[in-house]
Structures are given as structure tokens and as C-alpha cells.
Amino acid sequence: MLFNSVTYVFFFLPLVVISYWALHGRARLGLLVATSIIFYGFWRIEFLPLMFASAIVDYFLAIAIDKAENPRQRKHLLWLSLAFNLGVLGFFKYLIFFKDTLWSLAGALGYSPSVVELNIILPLGISFYIFQTMSYTVDVYRRDIKPERNMLVYLSFVTFFPHLVAGPIMRPHVLIPQLLNPPPFRWRNVRIGVERIMAGLFLKVALADTVADFVNMGFDQPIANLTAIDSWTLAFLFGFQIFFDFAGYSMIAIGSALMLSIFVPENFNWPYMATSPREFWKRWHISLSTWIRDYLYVPIMGTYKAQGTGAWDTFKEESETRSAWRRTTALFLTWAIMGLWHGANWTFALWGIYHAVLIYAHRILSPLFRWRGKAMPGWIAWGIAMPFMMAGWIPFRATTLADTFTMWGKMVMPLGQMGRSLAPNSYILAAALLLGTAMLWFAREVVAPRLDPRSPVLAVARTFTFTILFAVVFVMLQSRSQFIYFQF
């Protein structure tokens, strides 16, 4: 089911919220699992068993890991869980990619293997629910959490519909306690939930889908025709499209859960106001970047030692003692894998490595560039970081590595590339979005906190905002496209 559908907004969610608060105890959990099945089954019913198989295997393996005292046995069980999860992910998401890569390699070496056509459908949300169950088993192995023995609670955790298909990825220690001891009903949560859902729908149906038309038109024309200005414009436009799309999705997920008084952590925090690549990743897709840090970067660094204290805390204490070579290797390897997690294409790997390069370069260069003996002022750092962040979206959106490098080439060598071939509104839209984002950030983060929460100015501004949100969402609500992250 799509969040941006009439089915979800007017029927499914209101029915779930009313039913949830009408029920008590375990019946609520039963309702959550049942409605999550309906939510997922709306796409394709036949892929439900795969999701449940993945969840149930980890349920039993986690209990076995917890029971086992022998460290070798515990490790073997963990490897079994990882092999199963990564095997499922590898088959559905990467088999065609690996086959194509091998065949290309063979062709380059002069072999011509016979044509093999693979027709594998990527199950919706597989990357997210696999990561969710994998981290659950790892947390149990690390003795950060105890395994959940109640199957209904466990399945509610894995299948919880607001975050099932595209996150935010929720850790067991955040969600399971809320399922076991649900907070009481609060009108405040319902109100904030409605506000978040309206804001998320606005981002998706009014902004993301509109920007998408211009992005698609731009990328659909021959890349060789694009100029430097076109390439920069498309980078900015796609940067805004994916932000509106994914932040909109996350807001609807957070709002939907909040109406059940279940707290889902924020996934975005003004990412395009970041002043460095590192800060960007603390503001963008926060649930994934912290997951990757805790379950990939830290193990690659080899810094996780103390069980039961949480990987990140250990990492903070140990990271400074690691060799520069090890830190750099971990950085690049982590980012390459993170890139490939997004999609089975070398362009995604390049996207990941690009960000590793940016973080590495910032790590090396930032101490060298000072402003009057101090750290660079935020607005200058933002002015430098922003274009680099946006340029990073080119491989994410381009279809091939060749297209990516062609566009990047034009962006860094703009001489003779100053013409314009996109629809004229593309340039206006990109400029308006950049200006609008900066103004909104200023209003929300600088002006609003200085106002009394009960001030009439704030009340009028909120009323005006909600009038626009309700009216525009009503007019624009239609399932024109899925959320971009559904494909991951």
C-alpha cells in the first residue's frame, strides 16, 4: 500500500488507529500484525511468506544464540543468520547484477558465455526488513538485548507497517519496549501525527512528484546534450526530489506511528543545511547511517569489544587509537557497501565511494583551511559543502557510469558548456527550491524558537500553513508514483 494513496489516507490509517485504541493488550499486537500483512499484501501477496520466513528464522536463531554459552557455537549461529539473510538479499537483489558483471568480464577477457535470462522480482522493502532482522540477531549476539520470546511481539516489531517497506530502520531496543508497554492514548500524539502526515504528503504529492517531472525530462534526453548549467540544475533538482520524496515518506511513517503513540526516531534533520559531508550524514537518512555505522563500520574497524554496552559507545572510545590505514579502509569499504545496498548497479557503488572521498577529504583538509585562525564560518562551509552534496546525486540518478562521468566532467569544466537545454522552468524551480529551503530553515530554526509558543503570530503562521497543506494535499493527492526508496 502506498502512503500517498486514498486507500491509506482516508481508509486504512483511520481504521487502524480507531481499532488500535478500541482494543487492549495482545489484541493490539494482533491487530498490528494483521494490518501490516494487509499493508504489505496490497502490493503482492505471494511475497509475504518470504518476509515471514526471514523473520521467523531470525526469531529462532536469536533464541538459540542467547541460550548458547559456547562462544564458537554462538558465532556459528550468528554466521548462519547472516548467511541466510544475506543469501536472500543476494538472490533477490544482486544475482542479476553479479551475473551481468561476470558475463561482461568474461566478454572483456574474450569468452562468450551463453545468454542466461534471469527474471527475478525484487520484493518490496526487502533491504529494510532484512537489515531489521539482521541487526536484531546481532544485538542478541552482542548481548545488547535479550531475544524476544513472544512471537506476536517479535512479528509486530519486524512487520510494523509504518516503517516496513522503506524505514526508518528501527532498532529492537527502541520499538519492542513500546510494543510491550504501549504508552497511553494522547490527543497530543494524534495532533502531531496528523500534522506530520500532512507535511509528509505535501512533500511527496506537491513537491517531489512535481520536481520529478523536470528531473525525468532532463535525464531522459541524451546526456551528451546537457551543458554544465543543465547538469548542475539536474543535480540540485534530483537532490530536492529525493529529499522531498524520502523525507515525506519518513514523516508519514513517523506521523502514522505517533497516532498509535509509538515513537519512531527522526530520519532527516535539514540535511541540505549541513556544513560538511560528515554533518550531512548525521542529518540524512539517520536510521540507515547509524545502522551502517554500528553494524558495518564498527565491525570492519574491529573496535567492538565490550559486549552489552552498545557498539557506538565502544567505537567512540576506541576509534582514536586505530591506525589511519584501518580507519580509511573501513571508511571506503563501508561506503561502497552502503552504495550497493541502495541498488545493484555500479553507479550506486560509485555514489558510496564518492561520499567516502568527501568525508576523507574533509577529514584531511578541514584542519588546513582556517578563517582568521578559527574554524570556517558556517555559511562559507555550507556554501562549499552544498554543491558537493548535490553533485553526489548524479550517480544515484544516472543510468550508467559513463553518463555520470560525462555530467561530472561538464560540471567541473564548464567552459563552452554554458548553454541551456532543459525546460526553462527547471532552472527557475531549482533556484526557487534552494531559496525556499534556506528561508524555511531560517523561519523554523532561527525565528520560531524565539517566539512564545502561545504568541498570536505563531498561531496565525501555523493556521496559514495548515490551510495551504490541507488544500494542496486534497487537490494533489494521487498515487502518481511510488516512493523512490521503495525500490531499495
Place this chain on the structure above:
Amino acid sequence: MTRAEDQAAPSDGPDPWTAYASLFAGLALAIALLFVAKDRWFIRVQDAALGGETAGYAGAGDIQCQGAASHERCLSTYRAAGSGRSILWLGNSQLDAVNRIQPGDRNAPVILHDRLAARGRYLVVYQMPNANLSEHILATEAVLPAYRPDVVILPVCYDDIRELAVRDDVAALLEQPGLRRRLAATRYGRQVLAAAGVQTDRGEAAVNHDDPRSIRPKVEAALVGALEQHSDLWKQRDSLRGMLGFAIHTLRNKALGINSQTKRAVDPTLYRERMTMLGDYLNDLRARGVRVLLYVPPYRQNVSGPYIEGDYAAFKHDLAAMATRNGADYADLDAIVPGPEWGMVTDSLFGFQEYDFMHFTGDGHRRLADALDARLQAMSF
């Protein structure tokens, strides 16, 4: 020792009543706004695009098609008429929209269709507002096998030469058997395919949301249908959407001081590429024995328009030379419609009034039909 994912949940502190008041007031005002928009500001989407004066259409749906949606209907009409010798005319909204329409006014395709019918030829028209060269080529290639026209009448509108993208309704014509393969075999065809987004599109989700095995589209369509049955406001959402788009368009124009007379340059690189593409296509049509009548469409002469005069003159010169090089017939029709037969783009919603450089009156349509008829007769059709 705070993890990012452990951020605090919304606090349970006092919840000001103003927060609820704002939310409910916003909802109430939004509903009121939508009803006012529906009842007082209502404009047809096409009127918004063309302007209030050009709100008339000489309906000739069976010979004037817009894309895949109407293709089968036009083809049926042609077959019902005996599938005789045909002439194919491509175009944009200039062909069907009539400014200050009067009872009895007919548009140029209808007039020309009747005259050609009297000479034993069948005229069929494929047009799309702001149609560009890619869309013309795609539409022509899609329908050529069905109509096997003796002549293709192809206007080249200077203002549309900058655009390349193919809209969905025209791209849907790619489903015609063998069309993709034919287009992929030529350089211009590959450009058209790329413009139609035939390559894998990273912007769309991998999972097709119209997957026939999914129940989602069926349930969604049923629920939307039910809402349309029971709510007039919901039923008017298309028009409200068009009104919103029109308001944004107007706001942009006001903010940037853009009007219909604002000069719009065409990028020289793009211009060369598009003209090369057109030349390739004309050459290919000639090789296949299809005659082409290339024409410069009527353009308002009595007031300064959006074209840069020197560039526009060079364009007409280039077009004439290209026609000669590729064995096409050529007609410069830009001055055939006198000033009084053009109108204004007017709008009652925002109250603006600008010169229209694309659409003319019923008399203007007659002049266009006359001019093309004369050229076709000179070509022995």
C-alpha cells in the same frame, strides 16, 4: 552517551490549545478555500492554458487526434471512410483552438479535410499542444504504416524547437508493433527514443505500481470512484489542480516580468542539433517515398512577438534550404493571418491580457486552410 536513534519522544508537557485551534482552523479554511475555488474561480483547464478568448474548439475529434488515447478512434474513422489515399498533418494547438469562436466557425483541419475529400483524399491530423519535433517524428512513424499517406504536412514552430521531451500520451504510441526497432535503427530515432524515456528510468520505482498482479490499483480506483460519486468537490480535483498550476504559472510570470512578448532565445547548440535531426528525418522520409510539405506556421505580425527577429529570419532561411536539400516542399505561412484575426490571451481569474501569438479566429483558420490547399494543389494533390 546518547545515540542518535534514541532521541527523545515528543514530550508529555502541556499541549497549548492554540495548537489544536490552528489545526482545526487550517482545516476549516482549507475546505472553505476549496469550495470558493470550485464555485467562484472555476476555470476549465484548457481555458487556463489557452486563455479565455481562445476557449472555443471546432470539435472534429474523428480526424484530429492527440496521441495514443485517440489513435484507434481516428483509425476507425479512416477505415470506415474506405482507407483511401491519405494526407497526414502534424501540428500543435494552433490547429484546433479557435480564437473568439463564432457559430459556424470551423478550424483549418476540418476545412481542409472537406476540400481534400472532394478530391478523393482523406486528411487526418495528429496534434498536441506545444508539440515538438520528437513528438512529431514519433507520431508520424507510429501512424505511417496505418495511413500510408501520400504527403506529410509538417509545421516547424520556431518556439517549440527548444523542446525535445515526449509526453506520455505520445510515448504510448511506441506500443505500435515494430516501432521501437525501426526508430532504434536511425540516429534521429534513437534521439526520439531517448526523449521518450525508453531507457531504464531510475526516477521511477522498480516495482510497477500498475502491476496487474497487485490488488492496489484496483482498490484505489474503486475508492477514488466512490469518492467522486459522493463528493462534488472531489470530482472537481482535476480542475482545481489545473487552477493551481495556472496560478503558479501566473505567479512566476508576474515575479519575473514574463509575458507573451518577452523575447525567448533558442540555444544555438540545441538549434543545430534539432535542425540536424529534422534534416535526417526528411532525408529518410524521401528515401521511403513519402513527400513532405514543410511549413512555417502563421505568426502574428502586427505587434512585436517573442522571437528574436534575426534568429527567426535565419531559421526560416535554414528551413527553406533544408527543404530544398531533402526534396521537401516548403511554404512560409508566417504572414498569412492579419493582425485583427489574432486575439488576446485573456484570463478572468487573474485578470491579465496578453497578445496571443499562436491562436487565431475562424477567418485565420480559413486562411491557413486556403494556403495549404493551394500548396497541395500545386503539388498535384
